[in-house]
Amino acid sequence: MPAIPSSLRIANQATLLEHLLERKAASRAELAKATGMSQPTAGKIIDDLVHAGVVEEIKPIEVGRQSVGRPGKQLRLATSRPRFVVIELGVELTRLSALPPAPPEAERWEVQFKTPNTEAAWQEKLFQSAEKIDVKRPWAVLLSVPGIVDERASRVLLSPNLHWSEHADLTWVLRQVWPAPVGLVQDVRALALGELGARPDGDDFLMINIDEGVGGALMLGRRPYQGALPMSGEVGHTPIPGNTRACGCGGRGCLETLASERGLIQSLREHSKNQAVTFADVVRSAQNELPSWMRATFDAVAMCVSAGLNLYGVRRAVLVGGVVEGLPSLATDYLVGAIQRAAMWSRFDAVAVSLAPRRRSRGLVVAGIQRFVMPNDWSRKR
Ligand SMILES: [Zn+2]
Numbered sequence: 001m002p003a004i005p006s007s008l009r010i011a012n013q014a015t016l017l018e019h020l021l022e023r024k025a026a027s028r029a030e031l032a033k034a035t036g037m038s039q040p041t042a043g044k045i046i047d048d049l050v051h052a053g054v055v056e057e058i059k060p061i062e063v064g065r066q067s068v069g070r071p072g073k074q075l076r077l078a079t080s081r082p083r084f085v086v087i088e089l090g091v092e093l094t095r096l097s098a099l100p101p102a103p104p105e106a107e108r109w110e111v112q113f114k115t116p117n118t119e120a121a122w123q124e125k126l127f128q129s130a131e132k133i134d135v136k137r138p139w140a141v142l143l144s145v146p147g148i149v150d151e152r153a154s155r156v157l158l159s160p161n162l163h164w165s166e167h168a169d170l171t172w173v174l175r176q177v178w179p180a181p182v183g184l185v186q187d188v189r190a191l192a193l194g195e196l197g198a199r200p201d202g203d204d205f206l207m208i209n210i211d212e213g214v215g216g217a218l219m220l221g222r223r224p225y226q227g228a229l230p231m232s233g234e235v236g237h238t239p240i241p242g243n244t245r246a247c248g249c250g251g252r253g254c255l256e257t258l259a260s261e262r263g264l265i266q267s268l269r270e271h272s273k274n275q276a277v278t279f280a281d282v283v284r285s286a287q288n289e290l291p292s293w294m295r296a297t298f299d300a301v302a303m304c305v306s307a308g309l310n311l312y313g314v315r316r317a318v319l320v321g322g323v324v325e326g327l328p329s330l331a332t333d334y335l336v337g338a339i340q341r342a343a344m345w346s347r348f349d350a351v352a353v354s355l356a357p358r359r360r361s362r363g364l365v366v367a368g369i370q371r372f373v374m375p376n377d378w379s380r381k382r
Pocket of ligand 1: 236237247248249250251252254256
């Protein structure tokens with residue numbers, strides 16, 4: 001095997017890994033067939049991936065007392081050894097785990113601490129936490145960060161709720177803790193990557209996270225869309241006519257100021273003339289009948305999301321976040337229906353709008369595989 005594989009070999013290897021990410025498990029013959037490679041070509045790449053600890057063989061399954069003949073050993077992404085450190089830098093909490101190449105289905109966090117408000121304190125906490133997770137020499141460290149992130153330059157451009165991160169050298173901090181390459185991932189992109197392989201209809205989609213803020217990410221060809229600017233899919237910062245609220249981005253009237261948790265609470269305060277209401281009151285207010293202000297807010301969300309679907313020719317939207325998880329079905333059904341009605345493709349065929357759980361840790365492992373295992377010669381990463 002040459003020290004630096006050919007570009008064709010890298011491309012073939014990436015195709016195989018994509019397939020395993022989506023199918024979970026497959027035999028050598030199935031992998032060769034699905035990727036259009038000859039069996040010897042696929043077999044050689046698989047052997048090398050097994051040797052490197054990226055892929056592993058599953059023992060043949062026994063059904064009852066009968067062995068299922070010899071169906072050809074199944075392969076999957078390796079589950080045994082943690083290879084990535086994944087970290088969520090959240091406004092409230094920082095959470096971290098050491099995870100293997102097989103990404104977990106549900107959220108998995110081993111250690112968490114309250115996010116401090118300085119870079120130095122955060123680094124100190126990370127040092128302490130690093131001892132509690134089981135990985136000494138990870139292949140890479142993946143960090144999800146809220147706000148607007150220039151992933152290529154590893155810089156946080158705007159983070160209204162974590163201002164210190166805008167001036168911090170997060171890559172440098174993480175490299176003091178783990179001797180490994182570091183990848184910054186914008187929070188909503190980590191959530192979008194977490195959807196890859198998590199459901200069968202894994203084609204292009206627009207991910208919308210409605211939580212403390214309103215974030216968006218467009219997934220095309222199994223990758224977060226990256227244009228010339230270090231931002232895309234930011235539907236939350238579309239100005240809504242008639243809305244004058246100031247936004248954390250510096251703008252005015254953004255969708256986020258209406259549809260985020262804080263925005264919904266503010267609307268209920270204004271309509272009930274009660275300053276003490278909380279998100280629990282917002283949830284209660286939508287229990288039996290949707291208040292008109294909430295319908296107007298969801299219509300605004302639908303307008304922005306459907307504009308994104310129309311613009312990119314994408315037929316699927318995935319909604320995640322604390323707001324959609326917390327609200328009763330009366331409210332989420334209205335939101336889903338409003339997006340479906342507004343998207344132009346619904347005149348021709350179904351537009352799929354689904355609610356999904358947040359799979360941030362999964363998304364960070366997928367980012368780790370895409371950025372640090374797929375495009376490079378993995379053998380240099382051991
Ligand atoms: Zn804004």
